[in-house]
Amino acid sequence: MTDLITTTQLADPDAAYNMLVDAHRDLSETQSADLNARLVLLLANHVGDICVLEQAVALAKTEL
């Protein structure tokens, strides 16, 4: 089983975060939700491993 990678993979973490924030700028709440949903689906498919996704869901759900 592949483990979810939780150490940084991004050469420039600030730029990556900023890119996500930027993508949401000037969007309404509904549009933002739509954008997030599409992003999740695209990235989930890119990951392509249901076990990794399960771990990501579990980690994301802690403290909800």
Next chain:
Amino acid sequence: MAAPGATGSAAPAGMGAGARKALYQFGYARSIDQDVFAATGAPARHAVVVVGAGPVGMTVAIDLAMRGNEVVILDDADRIGEGSRAICFAQRTLEIWDRLGVARPMVDKGVTWQVGKNFLHDDLVYQFDLLPEDGHKMPAFINLQQYYAELYLVERIAELPGVDLRWRNKVTAIDNRPDGVRLTVETPEGAYDIDADWLIACDGAKSPVRDMLGLEFRGEVFDDRFLIADVKMTADFPAERWFWFDPPFHAGQSALLHKQPDDVWRIDLQLGPEADPEVEQKPENVVPRIERMLGHRNFELEWVSLYSFQCRRIDRFVHGHVVFCGDSAHQVSPFGARGANSGVQDAENLVWKLDLVLKGEADAALMESYDAERSFAADENIGHSTRSTDFIAPKTPMERTLRNAVLNLASRTQFARKMVNSGRLSMPATYPADLATADAEPFSGSARLGAPVPDAPLRKADGSDTWLLDELADGFTVLHVANGTAPNAVDGADLRIIGGEIFDETGQFRRRFDATPGATYVIRPDQHLAARFRHFEAQKVADAIARAKGRVPVTV
């Protein structure tokens, strides 16, 4: 006993919304059991009593009778054709009905289709083709009004001396005893009791028998309401399944259009959870909705009803001598056409086992495998049906957002198209391993252990065409690919030799079964693959048959 005969008119009545009369009316006839009970107070005893003459109960009765058993089948109604229910019948169901001699009129009458299209707004986002593969006797799917299917089953029953079909015989009480079941049956002439070694409860989703045993029917109820309408019109839409998400003519909801015989079209319109059944079913509300969908009003309403859907099942399918089969055991939403289809597949799984038990060739414990295999199938069907219904009718705003994201991406990406789910159409279950013998050597091809064997075109020695499924026996079949050292016979099974008496000229059998010279396949009476070997070995074949009959094989 009284042979059932259709006394009603065959013409669809085309009445106003919800007011259509029964299409076929059958007569009540007094049975000898009533005389016996009246005279002696002692119930007559039968090996098998089936409760419910729906598609599932009739399939059980026909299959049992064709295996030489006598069956009584009781139904509280005396007519079929009220309401509009199933329209899509799947290949595996048709194969079962073909074995029972009833598929031909269905396929002739039915609309054959294999293409489904999913639209978002006005745009086609995803299209599927159910069976790009040829070389199967039965089509991938047909659309046929359930009442026609039921009519052909009733007609088939009339040809079989072993089936005693009793209309207006309503089961009102049962006593499930260690050695059988006592039933109280209400008729227009009063009540009588009968005893049954086995009671097969095919009495539908509301199953009174289930209630009489105090059994729970647990699962999920969906809030959304759906308007189901059958309209009559001549239109040149193709015979394809068209499903719309958020169409311009029905904003925010979904819609389905599907062709049936007699120029009748099935329309499903999602109405949301708040819809008022009384109001929505009024023709003055239904007609404009459909008019917006079709773009004209040259249609006649045949039937309209409002449904909400459930996915539920009973915990166990076998309770002593009472066996649940069809909707009485499990209920699904119609998206995916899994109700009647899976019920007929329950019936075929049940009957050969019950037949062996009745003939003393298998222990009653074999019935446990019916529970195991068909509750596995029910879970699979409920899973698919629940996912489709959740996709069509998202439960929360965020579910809707995710669903809409899939639809949005589907027009641009292939992966999202694969997620669009307006109903994954009914496929037969591949049973878990209990009755099957694990492959000792690998096999490729589309035949899978535990699944029904795929059909293939074959040729007989006299040059005439045949189909693999037509060549299989009513009992077990051992299929052997000739390699010069053919076995003469196999105990407890019919032997068929490919390349000896039937020939695989197209190579389709070879490809589907990964057949090599000497390869040997053990096929159950319900045409599911029980075992396969690269070479014939009498003991291994005998063990595989014993295992499939629920016995511990001699050698392991």
